Amino acid sequence: xxxxxxxxxxxxxxxxxxxxxxxxxxxxxxxxxxxxxxxxxxxxxxxxxxxxxxxxxxxxxxxxxxxxxxxxxxxxxxxxxxxxxxxxxxxxxxxxxxxxxxxxxxxxxxxxxxxxxxxxxxxxxxxxxxxxxxxxxxxxxxxxxxxxxxxxxxxxxxxxxxxxxxxxxxxxxxxxxxxxxxxxxxxxxxxxxxxxxxxxxxxxxxxxxxxxxxxxxxxxxxxxxxxxxxxxxxxxxxxxxxxxxxxxxxxxxxxxxxxxxxxxxxxxxxxxxxxxxxxxxxxxxxxxxxxxxxxxxxxxxxxxxxxxx
Numbered sequence: 001x002x003x004x005x006x007x008x009x010x011x012x013x014x015x016x017x018x019x020x021x022x023x024x025x026x027x028x029x030x031x032x033x034x035x036x037x038x039x040x041x042x043x044x045x046x047x048x049x050x051x052x053x054x055x056x057x058x059x060x061x062x063x064x065x066x067x068x069x070x071x072x073x074x075x076x077x078x079x080x081x082x083x084x085x086x087x088x089x090x091x092x093x094x095x096x097x098x099x100x101x102x103x104x105x106x107x108x109x110x111x112x113x114x115x116x117x118x119x120x121x122x123x124x125x126x127x128x129x130x131x132x133x134x135x136x137x138x139x140x141x142x143x144x145x146x147x148x149x150x151x152x153x154x155x156x157x158x159x160x161x162x163x164x165x166x167x168x169x170x171x172x173x174x175x176x177x178x179x180x181x182x183x184x185x186x187x188x189x190x191x192x193x194x195x196x197x198x199x200x201x202x203x204x205x206x207x208x209x210x211x212x213x214x215x216x217x218x219x220x221x222x223x224x225x226x227x228x229x230x231x232x233x234x235x236x237x238x239x240x241x242x243x244x245x246x247x248x249x250x251x252x253x254x255x256x257x258x259x260x261x262x263x264x265x266x267x268x269x270x271x272x273x274x275x276x277x278x279x280x281x282x283x284x285x286x287x288x289x290x291x292x293x294x295x296x297x298x299x300x301x302x303x304x305x306x307x308x309x
Contacts, residue, residue, distance in 0.1 A: 013031055108141070135220065151192070174208050197231070200218050
């Protein structure tokens with residue numbers, strides 16, 4: 001889920017100051033998390049600890065009442081209601097917070113069902129539900145090693161989005177659009193056209209519009225696809241901007257999804273290694289290097305001893 005948070009934070013300074021180019025600084029002194037990150041972490045907290053999702057989201061809304069860029073007017077009202085009800089929204093809020101669902105479950109069916117569950121508490125319009133389900137599905141498929149063409153076809157066939165466009169064509173006329181149907185396809189296209197995690201974020205932000213949410217959605221999918229290849233500087237900067245409570249949930253979520261595997265695409269690239277889901281820290285990398293050197297030296301010493309005998 002670090003990818004979603006990174007997209008949100010990087011896109012935050014361009015939400016109301018669009019930049020129609022990929023050439024921009026990733027972080028500035030104004031870069032900060034917005035409601036996208038707060039509600040993404042709220043969903044992660046709910047997945048980890050259970051309870052009533054509505055109350056969990058309201059808790060985060062009360063704890064972080066004035067995020068950068070604010071909450072949407074209708075959502076802000078919902079956050080403060082005693083008995084909040086869905087308000088038939090088709091806004092992109094359902095898609096921006098759903099990335100933990102794409103990471104959490106081991107079947108596509110459960111991923112799609114729970115994505116709907118996280119959407120309908122506010123976004124019970126079919127487009128709001130569809131946006132969340134498409135985003136979570138793309139993350140699930142990417143982390144399972146599916147190709148970009150497979151993901152494109154699945155999303156098109158099951159959710160009806162037109163993904164046969166390119167970022168250059170979208171960028172020309174694209175304007176601020178808070179709807180799922182005007183955000184999720186564009187975010188997916190930015191991912192599909194990208195060559196790396198960072199390139200995906202730059203493409204999403206360069207489209208303009210609701211840049212933090214676009215990049216948040218793109219970042220979640222790109223993280224799953226370019227597994228463990230989020231630049232260390234981006235990852236560490238994102239974690240440094242979160243407060244202790246938000247950072248704790250993020251780390252707990254990453255640890256909860258720790259698993260060993262060989263990524264299918266890595267085999268195609270000639271890479272065939274097992275690694276844990278969470279990206280290793282600098283200290284862990286150095287430890288792995290040291291351990292590898294020790295094992296090699298032990299092996300060489302053993303061979304020398306055998307020859308002496």
